Amino acid sequence: xxxxxxxxxxxxxxxxxxxxxxxxxxxxxxxxxxxxxxxxxxxxxxxxxxxxxxxxxxxxxxxxxxxxxxxxxxxxxxxxxxxxxxxxxx
Amino acid sequence: xxxxxxxxxxxxxxxxxxxxxxxxxxxxxxxxxxxxxxxxxxxxxxxxxxxxxxxxxxxxxxxxxxxxxxxxxxxxxxxxxxxxxxxxxxxxxxxxxxxxxxxxxxxxxxxxxxxxxxxxxxxxxxxxxxxxxxxxxxxxxxxxxxxxxxxxxxxxxxxxxxxxxxxxxxxxxxxxxxxxxxxxxxxxxxxxxxxxxxxxxxxxxxxxxxxxxxxxxxxxxxxxxxxxxxxxxxxxxxxxxxxxxxxxxxxxxxxxxxxxxxxxxxxxxxxxxxxxxxxxxxxxxxxxxxxxxxxxxxxxxxxxxxxxxxxxxxxxxxxxxxxxxxxxxxxxxxxxxxxxxxxxxxxxxxxxxxxxxxxxxxxxxxxxxxx
Numbered sequence: 001x002x003x004x005x006x007x008x009x010x011x012x013x014x015x016x017x018x019x020x021x022x023x024x025x026x027x028x029x030x031x032x033x034x035x036x037x038x039x040x041x042x043x044x045x046x047x048x049x050x051x052x053x054x055x056x057x058x059x060x061x062x063x064x065x066x067x068x069x070x071x072x073x074x075x076x077x078x079x080x081x082x083x084x085x086x087x088x089x090x
Numbered sequence: 091x092x093x094x095x096x097x098x099x100x101x102x103x104x105x106x107x108x109x110x111x112x113x114x115x116x117x118x119x120x121x122x123x124x125x126x127x128x129x130x131x132x133x134x135x136x137x138x139x140x141x142x143x144x145x146x147x148x149x150x151x152x153x154x155x156x157x158x159x160x161x162x163x164x165x166x167x168x169x170x171x172x173x174x175x176x177x178x179x180x181x182x183x184x185x186x187x188x189x190x191x192x193x194x195x196x197x198x199x200x201x202x203x204x205x206x207x208x209x210x211x212x213x214x215x216x217x218x219x220x221x222x223x224x225x226x227x228x229x230x231x232x233x234x235x236x237x238x239x240x241x242x243x244x245x246x247x248x249x250x251x252x253x254x255x256x257x258x259x260x261x262x263x264x265x266x267x268x269x270x271x272x273x274x275x276x277x278x279x280x281x282x283x284x285x286x287x288x289x290x291x292x293x294x295x296x297x298x299x300x301x302x303x304x305x306x307x308x309x310x311x312x313x314x315x316x317x318x319x320x321x322x323x324x325x326x327x328x329x330x331x332x333x334x335x336x337x338x339x340x341x342x343x344x345x346x347x348x349x350x351x352x353x354x355x356x357x358x359x360x361x362x363x364x365x366x367x368x369x370x371x372x373x374x375x376x377x378x379x380x381x382x383x384x385x386x387x388x389x390x391x392x393x394x395x396x397x398x399x400x401x402x403x404x405x406x407x408x409x410x411x412x413x414x415x416x417x418x419x420x421x422x423x424x425x426x427x428x429x430x431x432x433x434x435x436x437x438x439x440x441x442x443x444x445x446x447x448x449x450x451x452x453x454x455x456x457x458x459x460x461x
Contacts, residue, residue: 045346046315051242053374056424061455064145068177068220069185073241075276075286077223 040087047074047084054088063089146455147176151187152247156428156447161439165195171213171246174456186215187245212299213244213267223279228272231300235272235288235309236261236324237338237355247451250387251416251430253443255366256395259404260357261307261326261336268292269302277310284313286322294330304330311340318345324357332400334360349373361402364395368414387418411435416445424451 044054048070058066067081067088076084151172158165173187194206216230233241240262243249258266272290279285287310294304306329311322324338338357354367370389391414395406416430425448432443 046318049346050318050320050342050344052248053372053420055451055453056422058453059455061146062148062453065148065175065177066150066453068145068183069175071220072183072185072218072226072228072274075223075226075274075284080223 038087040083040085043076043080044084044087047076047080050074058088060089145177146457147174148453148455149174150451150453152245152449152451154246154447154449156252156445158252159442159444161441161443163195163199165193167194168192169246173245181220183218183220184216185218187213189213210299211265222275224275224277226274228274229270231267231269231302232272232290234262234266234268234292234305234307235274235290236307236326236336237309237340237357238311238320238322238342239340239355240266247424247426247449250368250370250389250418251391251414252428252445252447253414253430253432255355255391256393256406256410256412257355257357257362257364257366259402260359260361260363261324261338263303263305263328263403265301265303267302268305269295269300282314282316284315286311286313303328307336317343319343334400359402360398360400362396362398362405364393366391366393385420387420389416389418390414391416406436408436408438424453425449426451 048054063085067076067085070076070084071078071081149172151170154167154169154171156167156169158167168191170190171187174185176184178184189211190208191210192206192208194204196202197205212231214230214232216228216232219227221227233244235241239255239258244254244266246252268290270290270292272288274288275286277285277287287308289306289308291306292302292304295302305326307324307326309322309324311320313320320340320342322340324336324340326336328334328336336357336359338355340353340355342354343352349371351370351372352367353369354365356365357363368389368391370387372387373384391412393410393412393414395410397405397407397409412432412434414430414432416428418429419427421427428445428447428449430443430445432445434441434443
């Protein structure tokens, strides 16, 4: 019974994930293009977004320090750091 | 005979995280306070160095309060987890994180007067030298890079569920931290894939609040940015007391175009082995749904632990299966409401664990800096 419950939960999670991944993105084409052009946002989502969402507010004074921390954690290059900096503190 | 389901036993044994702190750090003492005072005196030195840099040093972290009811026994944990980041020049970063935590419970688990103990730990205090993307050298006290939960999700403002996974003590050992040297970076990479590595050596330390085991290990992983898929493996040779090999593997899938995250880890040691897999759902603003929906995150985690032949410290004493269900609500001003229910099945008895709490994340510049 317990194994069946675990199998059901595991199967459900994986099934939902793959079902979701086959759906097209809900963003409008224009918004999507804008997003694609925003290299900093893409880099943020790909690297920092693996663990957390962007903060609601971020003082421009400390954005550089936050990104230095992220360079160590996410193994970012200096160029990546500059791109994300432009996204977080334009 | 005490069983795992008796409230007193539950309070003492189940909360893995509190267990390490109780066993390995002890309550705050005069010596401990003195160490914090010395640390506070040293910090301005780094801050002064930081002032020479373009970016302002910052104090970040979180304050939180979590109430847990495990098999009918309730205990509460007020938590303060401050973090300091001090960039020095273009290539150095000093960073540190502490954890001050109370453990308030009734004397006999479900009856008697309430009693409280407070514990302080230094999670990390490290100096990083960032050569380039391919190499960063870290010295000091750092989070043990065994699998990736310890490094990435132990912060109370990031982790999805209040309780750490059952297998968490495997590889991260007792304190979750190492004292020594670490190198890390991207060995090879392109826009489509990157191969990263981390290697470390830790000396054995028995000083309160700074405890670590003598060990050496490495971790390597492959990250596919477009698929947002990350897989990797860890190995550690534990060199203190009883020498042993510890291994682990992880797979994370955190796509940006669908509101789902799937994370999983496996770990094996002579003390036991097991795995956890967690799936969380949260819409982002670009999904164009209501603001409230973007703030709610339901999640589920299943995990199994199988006891080994060697006594396992903070690991469960019996085989355990567990299913966790949680809902987090991200409120404005970096406040998060967190709640979870866990059903645990073990040979010593089945029981429920309920968690409810609030966390508040703060982030403050310490000096003027440049904007």
